[in-house]
Amino acid sequence: MLANYHKISTKFWLNKVVFLVWIIIIILQVEISSSSSAEDAKILLKFKKSLLNTNALNNWDTSIPPCTNRTRNWVGVLCKKGTLFGLQLENMNLKGNIDINSLLQLSSLRTISVMNNSFEGPLPEINKLTRLRSAYFSYNNFSGDINDDAFEGMVVLNKVHLANNSFTGNVPKSLANLPKLLEVTLENNEFYGVVPNFKSTGLKLFNVSNNYFDGQIPRFLSNMNSSAYLGNPGLCGHPLPQCKQSIHKNSLSMVLIIVITVALLLFMTVIFILLTKYRSPKYGAGKKITARDIETAPHEKAKLKQSNGHDTYPNNQARALERATSYKKSDNGKLCFLRNDRQKFEMQDLLKASAEVLGSGSFGSSYKAAIMGGPTFVVKRFRQMNNVGKEEFQELIRKLGRLRHPNLLPLVAFFHKRDEKLIISDFVENGSLASHLHGRHTPDQPGLRWSMRLKIIKGVARGLAYLYRELPELSLPHGHLKSSNVLLDEKFEPLLSDYAFVPLINKEHGEQVMAAYKSPEFTQTNAVTKKTDVWCLGILILEILTGKFPANYLKHGKGGNDELAIWVDSVVKEEWSSEMFDMEMRASRSCKGEMLKLLKIGMWCCEWNEDKRWSLRDAVEKIEELKEMDDDNLADFPSGRSYSARSFSSDSSYSRIASITTEQVV
The missing domain is CATH 1.10.510.10 (Transferase(Phosphotransferase) domain 1)
Known part of the structure; x- marks a missing residue:
């Protein structure tokens, strides 16, 4: 009986010690969490100073911690178990710089979203945030090429959203090589080149529509819906129409000889014309027209064209109208003419026309198209013209086509598809x-x-x-x-x-x-x-x-x-x-x-x-x-x-x- 008493007593004191240790651990956690929360508050306020238009963040105040248990006290802050987990700064009209160096000090930061704001310039150096799992930067004014190493070392990153900006260039290799990607959205930008073969095998959401990609869609990505690729004139392969068959090997040598010969003749002709032109007293070094006061911006990156003053964009110069709409050839779409005093032609005639890129402005791309044996028109391809249905669209365009005034550019014809809107007007030589x-x-x-x-x-x-x-x-x-x-x-x-x-x-x-x-x-x-x-x-x-x-x-x-x-x-x-x-x-x-x-x-x-x-x-x-x-x-x-x-x-x-x-x- 005495032995049983000692056992009970020992168990009682052991439970008491365990309980006291548990209480001490909780107190320490609360103190650590409180200290961490206070430090996070200072970091966030420093980060806020790099932003403009911060009225939406007025409740960021050190008088209350950003997170309390599972409750967030600061707008735009995501909390998990009393710790700052992410930033969700969406729809706030924020501008300025995103201070990555400040965010780097938030050791628990795993997700950041600045969607639907007004940030400009290049993509921030998010590869410094190596523990980041998701990055949402869509619907801003970011622009320019993204460096190949922009996502280097971000091995746990699984969601990247860059849609509806003005990014250019190729998709960075470091993004394609991320091993755990689940979501990638790049639509409505100005990316070009080929769609890379992404390393991750778990992609669930993928969209590169309305860019300038070309070539064959990688086999691994061919299981995506076709809407993920629309608006890329040069893309082909499942789920889009198949790519054209390559030339038969037996005739390859002959074709190469013909191509090289023609290229040499064209090269010699161009050299002769240039030499003749430069020797002419009418031509001078000052003839070139350049932008003087217009600064570079995502939607107005115009360089004044030497020949006629129209805007032109260097990266798109080689992308002709036929290439831009080639994936539509199988649609058998009809051009709707608005005037009887202009030469009529078919969609295929337009696609075969000699075309030159004039620019990629606020609404989409513009092309100068010379119909074979006929006049020259401007074809505007609108990427952001889906505010109304087909009938309402046609009704308004036809009404505009009936307008007649010496100071209005006449609308000649239009083409309407769900994902393709073309409006054709006269070409004005004087710019x-x-x-x-x-x-x-x-x-x-x-x-x-x-x-x-x-x-x-x-x-x-x-x-x-x-x-x-x-x-x-x-x-x-x-x-x-x-x-x-x-x-x-x-x-x-x-x-x-x-x-x-x-x-x-x-x-x-x-x-x-x-x-x-x-x-x-x-x-x-x-x-x-x-x-x-x-x-x-x-x-x-x-x-x-x-x-x-x-x-x-x-x-x-x-x-x-x-x-x-x-x-x-x-x-x-x-x-x-x-x-x-x-x-x-x-x-x-x-x-x-x-x-x-x-x-x-x-x-x-x-x-x-x-x-x-x-x-x-x-x-x-x-x-x-x-x-x-x-x-x-x-x-x-x-x-x-x-x-x-x-x-x-x-x-x-x-x-x-x-x-x-x-x-x-x-």
Whole structure:
């Protein structure tokens, strides 16, 4: 019995010791967790400093820890057992830099998502986060090539989402070599080259649609749905149509001989032409047109083309129209013509046409296509035009096709498929207004003089007024009015292009790139009106007069500050100088008064306060009154109204302009 007592006593004290140890461990864990949480808070606040537009993160405050047990106290922070597990910073309109070095200090970080924000520039150095399991960077403005080693060492990474950005180049080898990938989304970018053979055998989600990939789909990836590959003109193989059969071996040698011979002849011909051209006194080193004021941006990476001023993109130069739509040849789709005064042709004729890439702009790629034995057209392939169904799409396009005005670019035909939208219009040899304003000029190709610019702005105003009359049901009869969408014919008569597409363009994409959504009213209230097109007209007038490109047009998302209007306003109010006008206008002294009048019109049109902004009717009336020569005074403008591009103060910029004399401008 005594032995039993000792056993019970020993067991009692042993249980008590175990219980005390357990309590101590819990206390230590809580203290460690509390200490870790406090350290994480400091790291996150340091990380926040690298970001812009952080209103959504206002509750990040050291007064409360980011995580408590399984509860998250900070918005965008994911917690697991009281420890920070991930960051989910989605739909917050965040900008700035993603401070990877700060995130590196979060030892428990396993997932990060910054989807649906406004981050720009190259992909951050996420390969420093070697313990990361998932990375979501889709729906931003990231751009540029991704380095081959961008995912080196990330052996546990299983989810990579980079869709809907502007990435270029080949898929990095380090991504294809990751062993545990489950999800990869790369759609709606500008990747090119072949689709690599991914090392992971567990891929469940894979999408590379709407890029510029070519070649055969790897066998291992052929079990994916065909939608994962659509929009890549050069891809072939299951689940897409089979690749063309290779040439029979017996005839290979003969074909090689023929190809080499033809290539040598073409090479010699090109050399002869170039030598002849360079020796010509009409050709000079300064003939090349380059961008002057337009900066690189994900959706406006234009380099002004030497031959005709159209935008061109170096990486896509070799991708012709036939290649871009070759996977559609089996569809037997029909072109729908909108005009009876243009030569009709079949889709196959278009695919066989001699084609040249003009660029890849806000909505998709553009091609110059010369129909064999016929005229030359521009074919625009729209990648973001799925906002309405087929019937509504055709109804609006046919209505636009019936429009007739000397200052509108005519729509000739269209092609509609679920994943393919083509709109065909006349080719305008003289290029865009942007190329003439911002290209380098030579003595035999001078900049636009004042009379030409006045003619252009009058034509733009007339074309816009016509759209207002014919499309009263649209809140944005144009919606994308800017200098690159004003083409100039051989007589320098302006032709508006890309008009009235707002109802067709995917709403989210349109709000990122279209000119109307850079306006003050959309920035403030997420709303646009018919005066929004007037604001675009005002910015265009200021661009024509100053020769400066509106910098906010180069950015994705809301317009932010309309820097051009602010700059003009500041010059007028504080440091007036005639140097604000583009010196390439070559205007005489007698033109300066009319230039001032147009400047005032432009400022009234891009007035920040929409209620004070002129209507299109008022603007067109005043523009029509302008003359090439100044033969009257400035008193014909309405009195009693004040102007301020941002309503910064009660000072009247209008009054400041009205007091400027022609002598001061000269």
